[in-house]
Amino acid sequence: MAAKLAGGGGGRYSLGQNSEINVTPFVDILLVLLIIFMVAVPMAVTSIKIDLPPAVPNLTNEKPKEPVFISIQKSGAIFIADKQSSLDNLEGDLNAKFAATGQAGPKDDQRVMIRADADVLYADFMGVLNQLQTAGWYKVGLINEDIH
Numbered sequence: 001m002a003a004k005l006a007g008g009g010g011g012r013y014s015l016g017q018n019s020e021i022n023v024t025p026f027v028d029i030l031l032v033l034l035i036i037f038m039v040a041v042p043m044a045v046t047s048i049k050i051d052l053p054p055a056v057p058n059l060t061n062e063k064p065k066e067p068v069f070i071s072i073q074k075s076g077a078i079f080i081a082d083k084q085s086s087l088d089n090l091e092g093d094l095n096a097k098f099a100a101t102g103q104a105g106p107k108d109d110q111r112v113m114i115r116a117d118a119d120v121l122y123a124d125f126m127g128v129l130n131q132l133q134t135a136g137w138y139k140v141g142l143i144n145e146d147i148h
Helices: 002-006 024-044 090-100 122-135
Strands: 068-072 078-080 083-085 112-116 140-142
Touching: 068 090, 068 122, 078 090, 083 090, 090 122, 112 122, 122 140
Parallel strands: 068 112, 112 140
Antiparallel strands: 068 078, 078 083
16 A cells, blocks of 8 residues: 555556645744834834033134144154154143143134054053043044045
């Protein structure tokens, strides 16, 4: 009897080959996944409550104060504007530069911009940033080259 089921030509127990794909289970799985995503996506969106201050126009037409530029060369040399400085003398030289430009006062109002060669060692660059932060300057900007 097993021989008759396994093969042979026709007969009562012969099964024809079905070459069609049954897509019903595939559609069922897709619909279940669609429902899961429709339920899960709204829960995944998070919002963070932030109380932003309102924008206030500058009615006094007061221009922002000019920043002082610090340049760091590849060799590690530090320049404040055109004057060479060192990491140890950075705070005193910056105070002198701000006083010379008429911006002496609290360091919260003073802006410092740093530009450095592309090949400056990371330790030299971070040394300048750490020295500025230790001295109390927190409004520090970085200058880079525009990419066109």
